[in-house]
Structures are given as C-alpha cells and as structure tokens.
Amino acid sequence: MKSPLVRAKKLNKVVSILTEYFENNGYSEVQLPIYEFYDLLEGVTWDFKDENIIRFIDRYTGKSLVLRPDFTPQACRFVSLYMKDYPLPIRISYKGRIFRNVDLNKGLKSEKYQVGCELFGLQEFLGDIEIIFLAYNSLKKIGLKNYKIVLGDSNLVNEIIKTFGNNRSVVKCLKEKNLDELKKLYNEKSISENEYVLLLAMIKGFGDKFVLDEVIEKSSFNDRLQQRLIYLKDLMENLISIGVEEGDIIFDATEMRGFNYYTGINFDIINSKGVVIGGGGRYDNLMEKFDWPLQSCGFALNIEEILQDIDFLDNKQKFDYLVVGENYFFKALNLKNDGFKVLWIKDELEIENIMKLYDFEKIIK
Incomplete structure (x- = not known):
C-alpha cells in the first residue's frame, strides 16, 4: 500500500539520519525563517527572479515578502548576525522547505524539502574537499547507491571568458x-x-579526472587557466584518495550553471535516473554582502527526490499491542502507562486494513 503515512515516516527517518550525521561532523543545526523580505534576498539568492519566486505583501509594513527560494542567503545572514564570536571555521546545518514557481503559465507552485550544510571561514582547497566529501558520504549513510557528483568550476569558466x-x-x-x-x-x-584546440578540449572535457590532463596540456599558453585546471585535478585526486569512488566523480569543463553566483567549484549530485538530488558549491562573495567577508561553501540535498531510491526504510511501524473495541479502550491506556507501544481502534472490521500499515506483537479484542 502506498501510504502518505509511510512516506512521511520515511522522510523523517532520512532527515533524522542526515541531521545526526552532520552533527557528528561538527555541523550544528540552526532554525531559519520560512519567509524573508524581498529586499534582503535580492542580489544574494540563486536565480532570484520575480517569475521564479512566490511573493506577497506584509500587511503591517507594506513591504514585499518572499517564501524562501534558497537557504544559503539566510544561513549567511544568520552567521553574520549571531556567530561572530564563534571560532572559525563555522559549520551549520538546516532543514525545511524551499518554494519556487515551476510553471508560471499554469500557475503551479513547487516546494522542495531540503537538508543542507554550510561551511564558513575555511580556505578554499580544504573547504571544497570537506563539503564534497560530506555530501558524498551523507548519501552513503542513508543507503543510497548509484549516484554521481558532476563537478564544474565557475572560476574556470570566468577565466575562459576573460x-x-x-x-x-x-x-x-x-x-x-x-x-x-x-x-x-x-x-x-x-x-x-x-x-x-583549448576550447575543443574543454567541450569534450567531460568524464573522470584523466580528461583534465588533455585540457591542462592544451592550456599551456595561459598560466592562470592552467593553474586552475591543476587545482581541479588535485581536488579530484584528493577526494578519490579519501574514499570517493573514482567513477562517482565526473568533471564537466564547460558547466556554466550559476557562474555569476558561484565563485569556484559547483556540483550537482545526480541519481541513476538522471535526476538532480542535490548540489552546491563555493560562494566567497556572498558573505561580503552581510558585512563579514568569509570564504564559504555548502550544499543541499533534495529529500523527496532521494526518497524514490530508498527502499530499506519502508518497514512498517512496530507496536507491542493492537487493542480492538470500545470495551478495551481503558485497557489500551493502562498498557501505555506500563510502557508498551499500543494502538487502539474501535472497529474489528478495520483490523485487516490496519495490519497493512503496522506490525503488532499481540492483538487484544
């Protein structure tokens, strides 16, 4: 039976595992508001356009409010306001829903449940390693298989443009x-x-770390460009050395998603069906807008997309007793007082249906 109750339990279980894993890696959870002032998010939010956001008016101030389309600016503001006394690097995590327009013509809205992490104040190479390593292994922690990290670099793209x-x-x-x-x-x-020759190598530059060798060779006439490519190869090699499977990280030399937003690496996490289940990157300029210039990077996972590939969490909830009938209502409460897990239902005819959703050690009727 496809049950919204089972789905909710599955979502909560996945989120719980991820939250604990992040906490064990030093990422403390913070609570962020579901809406923000439009002016605060404008210019600091990924793909922030009127047609992409859900906007309304604050009845008291007359100012425009927006249901949050992205956690990262909120995380930056939170850190800049409340964590300046904390030792660097600062690590935080969050969870909740983001909201975006997905089909303006049909008027459909979309919301995604995300869990993510942000890392502030750690130098670029070490920060990039940590955040990709964390994203990769968090999915392993919940039992996900057959996913790839597709790595691009806005710094590289901008160097090409220059x-x-x-x-x-x-x-x-x-x-x-x-x-x-x-x-x-x-x-x-x-x-x-x-x-x-260089551009040809870049367009064809999609694959494992070895595709970088040819692009590095063809970029010898531009030292800055070549050094950035060497940085990316070192990054991939170090990730592989600490347990990221070689076939699970793919380099895309011409990835240009959000190159005006990101300031370094950016990555998508893609499942076996080609669905983007998460992603992130480096955004060193963003904290400057909140008056605390810290190097920063992070990622977020799209939980509902991930759930489709998680099977082992579909187990039915287990109870000690199913108690049936109005005459046994207080019996059920007394069993609960004794510390047992008990579910009470009134009608014996519902036993068959209730058994599809839950497992019971004993039935009293």
Missing part, C-alpha cells in the same frame, strides 16, 4: 557544447589555433 575578452559567441559555444559553431569561429579567424 581570456576571450567576454566574446559572447565563445561563451555560447561552450554553454551549448557546439562543436560546429566552434569550427566556424576558427574558420572565420575569430579565435587562434591554440584557442581553438
């Missing part, structure tokens, strides 16, 4: 992974041969 003088054709080419358009740019002499 190298080519913000050439929109080059950016479009990379974003779309368009080899024909790249060849056209080369034939038109819009890019040099070295640049063409």
Whole structure:
C-alpha cells in the first residue's frame, strides 16, 4: 500500500539520519525563517527572479515578502548576525522547505524539502574537499547507491571568458557544447589555433579526472587557466584518495550553471535516473554582502527526490499491542502507562486494513 503515512515516516527517518550525521561532523543545526523580505534576498539568492519566486505583501509594513527560494542567503545572514564570536571555521546545518514557481503559465507552485550544510571561514582547497566529501558520504549513510557528483568550476569558466575578452559567441559555444559553431569561429579567424584546440578540449572535457590532463596540456599558453585546471585535478585526486569512488566523480569543463553566483567549484549530485538530488558549491562573495567577508561553501540535498531510491526504510511501524473495541479502550491506556507501544481502534472490521500499515506483537479484542 502506498501510504502518505509511510512516506512521511520515511522522510523523517532520512532527515533524522542526515541531521545526526552532520552533527557528528561538527555541523550544528540552526532554525531559519520560512519567509524573508524581498529586499534582503535580492542580489544574494540563486536565480532570484520575480517569475521564479512566490511573493506577497506584509500587511503591517507594506513591504514585499518572499517564501524562501534558497537557504544559503539566510544561513549567511544568520552567521553574520549571531556567530561572530564563534571560532572559525563555522559549520551549520538546516532543514525545511524551499518554494519556487515551476510553471508560471499554469500557475503551479513547487516546494522542495531540503537538508543542507554550510561551511564558513575555511580556505578554499580544504573547504571544497570537506563539503564534497560530506555530501558524498551523507548519501552513503542513508543507503543510497548509484549516484554521481558532476563537478564544474565557475572560476574556470570566468577565466575562459576573460581570456576571450567576454566574446559572447565563445561563451555560447561552450554553454551549448557546439562543436560546429566552434569550427566556424576558427574558420572565420575569430579565435587562434591554440584557442581553438583549448576550447575543443574543454567541450569534450567531460568524464573522470584523466580528461583534465588533455585540457591542462592544451592550456599551456595561459598560466592562470592552467593553474586552475591543476587545482581541479588535485581536488579530484584528493577526494578519490579519501574514499570517493573514482567513477562517482565526473568533471564537466564547460558547466556554466550559476557562474555569476558561484565563485569556484559547483556540483550537482545526480541519481541513476538522471535526476538532480542535490548540489552546491563555493560562494566567497556572498558573505561580503552581510558585512563579514568569509570564504564559504555548502550544499543541499533534495529529500523527496532521494526518497524514490530508498527502499530499506519502508518497514512498517512496530507496536507491542493492537487493542480492538470500545470495551478495551481503558485497557489500551493502562498498557501505555506500563510502557508498551499500543494502538487502539474501535472497529474489528478495520483490523485487516490496519495490519497493512503496522506490525503488532499481540492483538487484544
């Protein structure tokens, strides 16, 4: 039986395991408000556009409020307001729902239940390692299998854009992974041969850590670009050395999701069906907007998408007694007083249905 009760229990169990795992790794849970002032989130929230948010008016102040579309700005504000006396690095976790428009034309709304972590005040390389390691192993902790981390880097993309003088054709080419358009740019002499070879390697640069070798080789004419690629290879090699399976981390040289928001690595976690079940990255500029410039990175997991791949938590809730009948109502209460787990129902005809949802050691009727 597909039951909303079973689903709720499953969600709570997954969230409980994750929260405990984060706590054991030093990430203390904080409570964040479900809505914020529009002005506070504008300019600091991922993909913050009027058509993507759920907005309403505060009846007392007349100001615009928004159901939170993203936890990260709230986490940054919380840390900047209440945790300046804490030793660095600061580690926090959170859980709850985010809200976004998913289909403006049909008027449908979407909400996602997320659990996530944010890390503040740790240098880039160590912070990147810790946050990816934590995200990867948190999913192992709940028994998830067959998921991949697809790693991109906004720093790399921005370096490419600078190298080519913000050439929109080059950016479009990379974003779309368009080899024909790249060849056209080369034939038109819009890019040099070295640049063409590099861009070709980047567009094809999707796979394990070894795809970075060719891109590193082709970037020898740009030291800053090459050093960033070496950083990314070192990152992947170190993650593999501490237990991330080599086939579970994939590099995408032209990943451009949110390159104006992220300041370094960004990653998606994708399940075997190709569904994004989580993601995160580095956003070093964000804390500056809250008057405390700390290096920062984090991730969030989409719990309801994860639930579809979790089977072992579908066990029915167990009780010591099922007590049936109005005459046994006080018997059930006395058993509860004695410390037993007891479920009471009035009608004997409901026993068959109730047995589909719960397991009982004994039945009294």
